Amino acid sequence: MQSNPSVVVYGAYGHTGGFVVSELQRRGWTPILSGRDAAKLDALATEYPELEMRPASVDDAPALDRALQGAAAVINCAGPFASTSGPVIEAALRARIPYLDVAAEIEANIDTFALYADPAREAGVVVVHAMAFYGGLGDLLATAAMGDWTSADEISIAYGLDSWLPTTGTLVAGQVSRQRRDGRRVVFGDGKISYVTGAAPVVEWNFPAPLGRQQAVSEFTMADTVTISRHIQVPEIRSYMTLAAVKDLTDPSQKAPTASDASGRSSQTFVVEVIARRGGEERRAVASGRDIYAFTAPLVVEALARVVGGQVKTPGVLTAGEAFDARDFLASLSPGHLSFDIR
Numbered sequence: 001m002q003s004n005p006s007v008v009v010y011g012a013y014g015h016t017g018g019f020v021v022s023e024l025q026r027r028g029w030t031p032i033l034s035g036r037d038a039a040k041l042d043a044l045a046t047e048y049p050e051l052e053m054r055p056a057s058v059d060d061a062p063a064l065d066r067a068l069q070g071a072a073a074v075i076n077c078a079g080p081f082a083s084t085s086g087p088v089i090e091a092a093l094r095a096r097i098p099y100l101d102v103a104a105e106i107e108a109n110i111d112t113f114a115l116y117a118d119p120a121r122e123a124g125v126v127v128v129h130a131m132a133f134y135g136g137l138g139d140l141l142a143t144a145a146m147g148d149w150t151s152a153d154e155i156s157i158a159y160g161l162d163s164w165l166p167t168t169g170t171l172v173a174g175q176v177s178r179q180r181r182d183g184r185r186v187v188f189g190d191g192k193i194s195y196v197t198g199a200a201p202v203v204e205w206n207f208p209a210p211l212g213r214q215q216a217v218s219e220f221t222m223a224d225t226v227t228i229s230r231h232i233q234v235p236e237i238r239s240y241m242t243l244a245a246v247k248d249l250t251d252p253s254q255k256a257p258t259a260s261d262a263s264g265r266s267s268q269t270f271v272v273e274v275i276a277r278r279g280g281e282e283r284r285a286v287a288s289g290r291d292i293y294a295f296t297a298p299l300v301v302e303a304l305a306r307v308v309g310g311q312v313k314t315p316g317v318l319t320a321g322e323a324f325d326a327r328d329f330l331a332s333l334s335p336g337h338l339s340f341d342i343r
């Protein structure tokens with residue numbers, strides 16, 4: 001790998017984009033800061049006087065082409081991805097460079113696989129989609145838990161968040177998804193996504209210590225359902241989210257996450273437990289860490305390093321579990337960013 005190759009961060013001035021820029025620098029890459037708002041990019045110049053700013057809006061293909069010129073890859077952190085992933089993927093395909101994103105909008109995730117799998121394969125470009133806390137981590141844990149199983153009867157994913165102070169991007173992505181769902185909820189059963197009405201059931205989930213037994217909303221379907229079902233044969237995927245986090249997310253007076261230390265991370269903690277069941281046998285993977293937004297940065301930057309380093313041989317639109325050796329990938333994030341256990 002050449003020294004300090006440059007990587008475009010689209011949505012660089014967003015909350016998650018900021019963590020990605022810092023992580024890229026920490027690992028010796030040179031971020032190129034991009035996004036649709038030139039003034040917001042300029043405001044970053046005081047923090048990053050040495051970095052190049054390349055404004056581009058998603059409806060301006062020539063500007064996106066200029067933004068990606070000479071870069072080794074692009075990481076898209078600008079959501080709603082229903083609006084941004086198509087144009088930025090198309091620019092990456094024209095530039096013939098890898099594309100990674102942190103998308104967590106179920107319908108947009110499905111569209112991205114459907115629309116860009118063939119064009120990316122034909123262009124010989126690796127697209128790693130939903131390479132984030134939602135969409136990436138659960139998929140890696142499910143893939144690692146499965147081990148040598150090629151199919152399972154059921155996969156359960158339980159998200160144990162002690163709180164969830166959402167960013168504006170999360171709230172807007174949620175609004176976009178809700179509009180598409182017209183008041184319905186997403187579930188995964190009989191091997192496919194479907195929509196149901198009525199309130200999701202609340203159950204008890206026994207998370208590993210220190211969280212322990214918690215009330216959890218079941219059928220809290222997230223992007224991991226889309227990514228896991230892309231490559232693991234499993235008819236039932238059940239998702240659970242701590243009730244406390246759901247209450248935070250839907251509280252209209254809720255504030256955005258704030259830094260609790262010099263790294264910018266909030267004090268939020270997470271534990272994600274994935275259980276794969278086949279017949280009477282269960283395989284389990286558990287991971288814990290801090291701040292789902294900040295954690296997304298080491299996840300996507302590690303993926304970038306592996307893609308640009310040539311470890312992913314198959315072009316196309318891939319999930320984390322498809323693209324990488326899941327156990328090795330999780331191990332690379334531990335101990336600095338993640339604790340995990342596979343049984």
Ligand SMILES: NC(=O)c1ccc[n+]([C@@H]2O[C@H](COP(=O)([O-])OP(=O)(O)OC[C@H]3O[C@@H](n4cnc5c(N)ncnc54)[C@H](OP(=O)(O)O)[C@@H]3O)[C@@H](O)[C@H]2O)c1
Pocket residue numbers: 011012013014015016017035036037040057058077078079080081083084102103104130132133134135167168169170173223292293296
């Ligand atoms: N999968 C996961 O676990 C995960 C983790 C973190 C983030 N995310 C997703 O990443 C996205 C960003 O989250 P965030 O926390 O960084 O939120 P944020 O701080 O509100 O940042 C949102 C970013 O998206 C940009 N943006 C919005 N609409 C755009 C458009 N049409 N064209 C170009 N840029 C646009 C914003 O630019 P302006 O300021 O110019 O509007 C801003 O840079 C959200 O969709 C969120 O759901 C997912």
